[in-house]
Amino acid sequence: MNRTNTIIGASFLALVVLFAFQIKWMMDSRNLIEEQFNQKVNMAMCYAVEILSSEEGIASCNAPAIPGNTNCSPIQEIENGFQFETKKQVAVATVEKALGIALNFYNIKMNYEVDVKSDYEFAIGSVRPKYSCTLNPLQKSNSNRMIVSFPGKEEYIFGKMKFMFFSSIIILTFLTIVFLLASYTMLRQRRMQRMNKDFFNNMAHEFRTPLANISLAGSLLSKKLNDPKELKYLEVLRGESKKLAKQVDSILQLSKMENGEYKLRREQLCLKTLIQNVIDSMDLQIKEKKALINFEIEKGPIGLIGDKFHLGNAFRNLLENALKYSQDEPIIQIRLKKDSKGILIHFQDNGIGIAKKDQKDIFEKYYRVNQGNVHNEKGFGLGLAYVKMIIERHKGMINIFSDLNKGTRFDLFLPAN
Secondary structure, eight states: OHHHHHHHHHHHHHHHHHHHHHHHHHHHHHHHHHHHHHHHHHHHHHHHHHHHHSTTTSOOTTSOSSTTOOOOOOTTTOSSEEEOTTSOEEEHHHHHHHHHHHHHHTTOOSOOEEEEEEGGGSOTTOOOOSSEEEOTTSSSSSOEEEEEEOTTHHHHHHHHHHHHHHHHHHHHHHHHHHHHHHHHHHHHHHHHHHHHHHHHHHHHHHHHHHHHHHHHHHHHHHTTOOOHHHHHHHHHHHHHHHHHHHHHHHHHHHHHHHHTOOOOOEEEEEHHHHHHHHHHHTHHHHHHHTOEEEEEEOSSOOEEEEEHHHHHHHHHHHHHHHHHTOSSSOEEEEEEEEOSSEEEEEEEOOSOOOOHHHHTTTTSTTOOOOSHHHHHSOOOSOHHHHHHHHHHHTTOEEEEEEOTTSOEEEEEEEEOO
16 A cells, blocks of 8 residues: 555656656747847847948938838937938838848848837836847947847747647646556555455455364364264365365465564574474475475574564475475475574475566465466465565565476575574
8 A cells, every 4th residue: 555655656746847847948948949039130130230331231311211201311300210420321111121131141030120219218227128239330329229129029939849849748748647547547456455355354254263163073073983984084174174274374364464463573583493393393294295304504503583483484384385396205405504694594495396487476475376286286375475574574585596397496584683
C-alpha cells in the first residue's frame, strides 16, 4: 500500500516538475524569439537611416507624405514631414519606404507603423518606445527620433512558436492521461489485492478450526482402533490434515508479517544448534528420501540475535525444498561460517535446478515454476517468499544460484550483531 502511494506521489511530482520545466522552456523560447526580433528591427532601423542618409535616399517635396498634399513643411507646422538642421526636407512616407526596404532585407514581413518625433514631445521621465533610433547622420543633433511599432508582433511571435506550443500541449496532455490511467489501475489493483488478501486470510482462519478438530479426532480414534488396515487409513488422514494445516499456517504467518502484526521476538541464538535442531526434526523426511546431509561449520560459536521460531522455519523451508526437488537420492550441503561483516549460510543440493528465466521471480508470493517435476510438487508458492521476508526482517539478504539439472544453491547473509 505504501509502495503504491509512493509511486503515485512520485509520478505526480515528476509530472508537475515536467509541466514547470515545459512552461519555463516556452517562456525562454518566447524571450529568445522576441530578442532575435528586436535585434533584427534595430538593425533594420539603422539600415533605413543609412538609406535615407545617401543622396539618393533623401526625398524632395515631389514625394508627398499624404496623397494630395505636396507641401513638405517643417516638423513644427505639420506632422507629415520634418526638417533637419541640414535644411533638407524629408517626408514621413519616405521614411516608411526606406524602413520597408530595410525590414524586407532582414526578412521581417509584417505590418508596422512609423513616425518621427522630436525629443521634446516625450514627457519628462517617460520611457521611450522600444523601437526608436536617432536620425544621425541626417541631422546635426539627436533631437529627432524615428519611432516604429508593430501591432501584430504578438501574433508574429506566436506564429514562430505555434508548432512548439501545440506539440507541448499534446505531449503534456498525453502524459497526464497516461498518469491518470496508470494511477487508477494501480489503485484498482491495490484494492483487488487487499480483497484477495482478506479472502485468503478469512479462508485460512476458516480452515484452521476444522483441521484442528480433524487432527484431534484422529488422535482419539487411533487409541481405539486395533486393525492395522484401519490404522493405515487413519495415518493417511492425519498426515494429510497436518500438511494442509501447515499450508494454512504459512499463509497466516506471511500475512501477519506483511501487515506488521507480528514483531520479531529477538533473542541470543546459536545458529549451529538451531540448524542442527531443524535437521533433527526432519529426520523422518530425510530417511524417507534417503538423503545425505553434510553440515559444515567453522570452529567456535557463531551467535546471532534473532527470532528463533521464524529463522528455524526459514531454514526448514530451504531444507524441504532441497528434499522435495531432487530426482535421485538427495545430497545436501549446508555450510555455516562467519566473517568480519556477518554470517554466511549456504544451502546447496543436487536437485533438478531452476531455469535462469524463473530465478528472478522465485521469491515472489504464489509464484511456482511451471516445469516438469517442479509443478507436480504441491504447495502454494509461499515458502521462498516467506524465507526472503524473514531474512530481510533480520536485515540480511538471500541469493540464488542454479542451473537446470545441476542443483541449486541458496546463499544467506545475516549481518553480525
